[in-house]
Amino acid sequence: xxxxxxxxxxxxxxxxxxxxxxxxxxxxxxxxxxxxxxxxxxxxxxxxxxxxxxxxxxxxxxxxxxxxxxxxxxxxxxxxxxxxxxxxxxxxxxxxxxxxxxxxxxxxxxxxxxxxxxxxxxxxxxxxxxxxxxxxxxxxxxxxxxxxxxxxxxxx
Amino acid sequence: xxxxxxxxxxxxxxxxxxxxxxxxxxxxxxxxxxxxxxxxxxxxxxxxxxxxxxxxxxxxxxxxxxxxxxxxxxxxxxxxxxxxxxxxxxxxxxxxxxxxxxxxxxxxxxxxxxxxxxxxxxxxxxxxxxxxxxxxxxxxxxxxxxxxxxxxxxxxxxxxxxxxxxxxxxxxxxxxxxxxxxxxxxxxxxxxxxxxxxxxxxxxxxxxxxxxxxxxxxxxxxxxxxxxxxxxxxxxxxxxxxxxxxxxxxxxxxxxxxxxxxxxxxxxxxxxxxxxxxxxxxxxxxxxxxxxxxxxxxxxxxxxxxxxxxxxxxxxxxxxxxxxxxxxxxxxxxxxxxxxxxxxxxxxxxxxxxxxxxxxxxxxxxxxxxxxxxxxxxxxxxxxxxxxxxxxxxxxxxxxxxxxxxxxxxxxxxxxxxxxxxxxxxxxxxxxxxxxxxxxxxxxxxxxxxxxxxxxxxxxxxxxxxxxxxxxxxxxxxxxxxxxxxxxxxxxxxxxxxxxxxxxxxxxxxxxxxxxxxxxxxxxxxxxxxxxxxxxxxxxxxxxxxxxxxxxxxxxxxxxxxxxxxxxxxxxxxxxxxxxxxxxxxxxxxxxxxxxxxxxxxxxxxxxxxxxxxxxxxxxxxxxxxxxxxxxxxxxxxxxxxxxxxxxxxxxxxxxxxxxxxxxxxxxxxxxxxxxxxxxxxxxxxxxxxxxxxxxxxxxxxxxxxxxxxxxxxxxxxxxxxxxxxxxxxxxxxxxxxxxxxxxxxxxxxxxxxxxxxxxxxxxxxxxxxxxx
Ligand code: FES
Ligand code: FES
Numbered sequence: 001x002x003x004x005x006x007x008x009x010x011x012x013x014x015x016x017x018x019x020x021x022x023x024x025x026x027x028x029x030x031x032x033x034x035x036x037x038x039x040x041x042x043x044x045x046x047x048x049x050x051x052x053x054x055x056x057x058x059x060x061x062x063x064x065x066x067x068x069x070x071x072x073x074x075x076x077x078x079x080x081x082x083x084x085x086x087x088x089x090x091x092x093x094x095x096x097x098x099x100x101x102x103x104x105x106x107x108x109x110x111x112x113x114x115x116x117x118x119x120x121x122x123x124x125x126x127x128x129x130x131x132x133x134x135x136x137x138x139x140x141x142x143x144x145x146x147x148x149x150x151x152x153x154x155x156x
Numbered sequence: 157x158x159x160x161x162x163x164x165x166x167x168x169x170x171x172x173x174x175x176x177x178x179x180x181x182x183x184x185x186x187x188x189x190x191x192x193x194x195x196x197x198x199x200x201x202x203x204x205x206x207x208x209x210x211x212x213x214x215x216x217x218x219x220x221x222x223x224x225x226x227x228x229x230x231x232x233x234x235x236x237x238x239x240x241x242x243x244x245x246x247x248x249x250x251x252x253x254x255x256x257x258x259x260x261x262x263x264x265x266x267x268x269x270x271x272x273x274x275x276x277x278x279x280x281x282x283x284x285x286x287x288x289x290x291x292x293x294x295x296x297x298x299x300x301x302x303x304x305x306x307x308x309x310x311x312x313x314x315x316x317x318x319x320x321x322x323x324x325x326x327x328x329x330x331x332x333x334x335x336x337x338x339x340x341x342x343x344x345x346x347x348x349x350x351x352x353x354x355x356x357x358x359x360x361x362x363x364x365x366x367x368x369x370x371x372x373x374x375x376x377x378x379x380x381x382x383x384x385x386x387x388x389x390x391x392x393x394x395x396x397x398x399x400x401x402x403x404x405x406x407x408x409x410x411x412x413x414x415x416x417x418x419x420x421x422x423x424x425x426x427x428x429x430x431x432x433x434x435x436x437x438x439x440x441x442x443x444x445x446x447x448x449x450x451x452x453x454x455x456x457x458x459x460x461x462x463x464x465x466x467x468x469x470x471x472x473x474x475x476x477x478x479x480x481x482x483x484x485x486x487x488x489x490x491x492x493x494x495x496x497x498x499x500x501x502x503x504x505x506x507x508x509x510x511x512x513x514x515x516x517x518x519x520x521x522x523x524x525x526x527x528x529x530x531x532x533x534x535x536x537x538x539x540x541x542x543x544x545x546x547x548x549x550x551x552x553x554x555x556x557x558x559x560x561x562x563x564x565x566x567x568x569x570x571x572x573x574x575x576x577x578x579x580x581x582x583x584x585x586x587x588x589x590x591x592x593x594x595x596x597x598x599x600x601x602x603x604x605x606x607x608x609x610x611x612x613x614x615x616x617x618x619x620x621x622x623x624x625x626x627x628x629x630x631x632x633x634x635x636x637x638x639x640x641x642x643x644x645x646x647x648x649x650x651x652x653x654x655x656x657x658x659x660x661x662x663x664x665x666x667x668x669x670x671x672x673x674x675x676x677x678x679x680x681x682x683x684x685x686x687x688x689x690x691x692x693x694x695x696x697x698x699x700x701x702x703x704x705x706x707x708x709x710x711x712x713x714x715x716x717x718x719x720x721x722x723x724x725x726x727x728x729x730x731x732x733x734x735x736x737x738x739x740x741x742x743x744x745x746x747x748x749x750x751x752x753x754x755x756x757x758x759x760x761x762x763x764x765x766x767x768x769x770x771x772x773x774x775x776x777x778x779x780x781x782x783x784x785x786x787x788x789x790x791x792x793x794x795x796x797x798x799x800x801x802x803x804x805x806x807x808x809x810x811x812x813x814x815x816x817x818x819x820x821x822x823x824x825x826x827x828x829x830x831x832x833x834x835x836x837x838x839x840x841x842x843x844x845x846x847x848x849x850x851x852x853x854x855x856x857x858x859x860x861x862x863x864x865x866x867x868x869x870x871x872x873x874x875x876x877x878x879x880x881x882x883x884x885x886x887x888x889x890x891x892x893x894x895x896x897x898x899x900x901x902x903x904x905x906x907x908x909x910x911x912x913x914x915x916x917x918x919x920x921x922x923x924x925x926x927x928x929x
Contacts, residue, residue, distance in 0.1 A: 032184035035181075036361075037360065038851070039440065081176065086175075087175040091171035094818055097658065098656060099174025100409030100657075125859075131859070133359065135410055136825050140821055141860065
């Protein structure tokens with residue numbers, strides 16, 4: 001099957017099997033920033049925005065995404081390679097260790113801050129509860145979200 | 157004044173690319189069109205394979221090859237990626253006629269896609285004859301117990317290896333006379349403790365990709381902690397020259413010891429050699445849980461004789477470790493349960509450590525952050541808490557009175573190392589006393605201990621644990637570094653060290669930048685490529701900062717010396733007149749300067765033409781321990797046994813923290829791993845030995861919402877043998893959470909939980925058994 005979708009603002013024609021997940025389709029199309037941690041919807045490493053909704057791309061069929069808009073961590077600013085304040089906050093606080101969970105964490109953070117520009121610790125921890133990280137103990141990740149929120153508020 | 161780099165919390169050099177997703181992991185750069193490798197696993201805990209018929213699988217379009225015991229090299233080896241000769245026994249084959257746990261590898265298919273490979277695996281007909289299984293480590297050595305390994309399995313170092321009795325390793329040391337010591341005691345405390353099996357659960361599953369280059373050499377890209385050991389072991393297993401293999405480690409999604417195992421490289425290399433095609437093998441999450449490696453479960457018996465003045469007159473520690481189906485790290489993890497624990501209270505004159513690692517038909521143990529110390533400290537710290545309570549003294553004061561100090565030694569250092577005798581050493585840096593004080597203050601020890609404050613029906617309690625670890629394996633671990641100067645005054649630094657996400661690439665740059673007095677941005681690091689970088693044992697045993705950092709420091713110092721000579725010639729003055737300043741030398745007499753850029757330019761394009769490059773290796777005769785005090789405040793619901801960690805504090809002495817923020821991150825990650833393991837993570841088995849919860853959602857690993865508030869403090873000391881005073885930090889903080897929480901539970905509700913994990917059900921039962929509340 002083939003279908004069109006928009007990934008990070010650019011049109012993409014994908015060729016996929018009926019059973020294929022969005023995760024596999026994205027990764028085979030070169031969007032390797034979307035990570036495969038479990039394929040069971042339990043780690044959050046594969047999180048992307050599909051039409052502004054946060055989804056585990058391993059739990060969505062590629063077919064479902066046809067016609068949709070997908071945003072990955074690499075597409076947050078709309079300019080390739082240009083970091084978003086969330087990326088910068090993660091780097092500055094030490095919230096990135098191995099970095100395998102980070103693309104998913106960043107997407108969950110983006111989704112949270114889109115609806116709640118000044119979240120509390122508990123709200124952050126709840127919002128990130130679908131994302132596992134084995135490296136950081138989450139301390140600096142929570143710190144990164146606060147820092148990013150502050151900078152995004154300052155930037156209006 | 158020169159630039160400072162050491163002690164700054166610089167962002168990790170790969171942090172932004174990782175956040176943006178542009179930094180590549182192994183699976184991201186697997187060659188296009190590679191054959192996909194998939195395994196079929198044993199459904200039985202113990203069986204003999206009678207026959208394998210792969211004809212139907214081979215007939216399936218898209219199947220390139222099938223691999224099994226009948227067509228693969230039969231080399232015996234260990235998957236443990238350790239130095240050579242390995243202290244782990246050679247008891248493993250690529251594929252064996254015998255399978256030894258549910259999840260053991262039976263055969264492998266190479267096919268054009270994962271779907272075809274999986275279909276092919278199902279078409280392979282396998283006949284097996286079941287054998288009696290062994291699940292109880294306590295009975296493993298008894299007469300009549302099923303035997304797992306044949307006579308060919310063997311140790312390659314002098315070791316007490318006895319496969320006939322399922323003994324993968326035995327350790328025995330004795331200092332003084334424990335029987336006499338027990339006699340002197342006013343009372344004796346005896347207790348048995350057990351710790352449970354656990355998964356590393358790194359977010360990136362195990363993965364490898366392999367291809368042939370134009371000259372027919374193998375390039376293996378691997379998520380490995382040990383590229384050089386992976387090269388050596390692959391070469392030996394397959395009987396191909398080592399120089400025909402190149403191993404590259406790109407970004408890696410966490411290791412924690414699991415990727416110190418050479419689990420996939422030889423398989424991918426064999427498949428590539430046989431098919432002439434690139435291959436890729438990416439394990440699923442379930443495979444990673446079941447068929448990689450785990451934390452060894454351990455039973456520890458402690459017996460101590462104590463005088464009423466608090467002195468311990470004798471200590472006997474006996475450990476039984478379940479190494480599972482294969483003896484990966486069976487000797488060294490076991491040894492470490494004594495070696496990293498017993499020196500902590502160094503005034504015990506009579507002590508003994510006896511230990512045995514046994515085979516069972518369980519998933520295989522391996523290296524896991526903490527490496528035996530975690531298991532040993534669970535017992536030790538609860539035992540000390542019990543003793544202090546018997547004595548009627550505050551355990552904080554008791555620990556401060558008896559722990560090892562600067563300038564002191566312990567006979568255990570020399571008697572017990574990793575799998576052989578150790579190396580005698582004197583502790584030259586120890587801020588444990590201050591760690592204890594600061595941790596106690598952070599948790600509010602004075603106001604909370606023995607108070608049993610009740611809030612909304614939950615009873616609060618506090619507990620503590622203290623630990624030490626090591627910094628590399630003395631006289632075994634080695635790291636190498638090379639460096640060259642470019643014409644713009646920048647440097648290329650190549651290290652064998654392996655950054656697992658710990659930030660070692662960044663801190664090694666900081667060390668070099670400090671020595672050269674240049675901004676860290678002037679040093680470009682390349683790491684973990686067996687063709688391009690010097691040797692390094694890899695990332696384990698908390699060795700990188702101390703051992704690899706030592707190599708980088710000496711490499712950079714030599715570079716500064718070489719540059720001084722060029723600078724002096726350029727300025728026409730004696731070398732000693734030059735003052736090393738930020739990115740330049742200045743003649744202290746005339747104030748004439750020559751910049752590093754000027755020196756670099758001269759060495760490549762002008763009068764002093766010679767590529768300046770330096771190379772250094774580092775080993776150590778000692779393994780200076782970092783120290784740690786951890787404190788837990790818990791709340792227990794006595795009606796249900798429910799438990800919450802209210803606050804967790806860690807105070808760690810890792811010498812100089814080269815990058816404090818990254819060091820904190822190591823402590824926080826390890827501490828939460830320890831907390832999650834203590835309370836929730838566990839392996840559940842069916843009666844037949846099948847792991848029934850091999851997925852994140854059922855395993856119990858903590859999320860951000862489960863994690864308690866944590867306070868982390870770095871307490872400075874200066875380790876004279878370490879680069880800029882640094883010691884290790886990566887492992888130690890996983891050791892204290894389980895005993896600190898168990899001690900806090902006792903403080904809250906008066907029950908002593910000696911078996912992990914500390915589940916509500918266990919707490920509930922213990923409270924009921926004690927006749928409370
Ligand atoms: S890979 Fe999709 S949730 Fe883990
Ligand atoms: S940084 Fe490694 S899993 Fe989160």
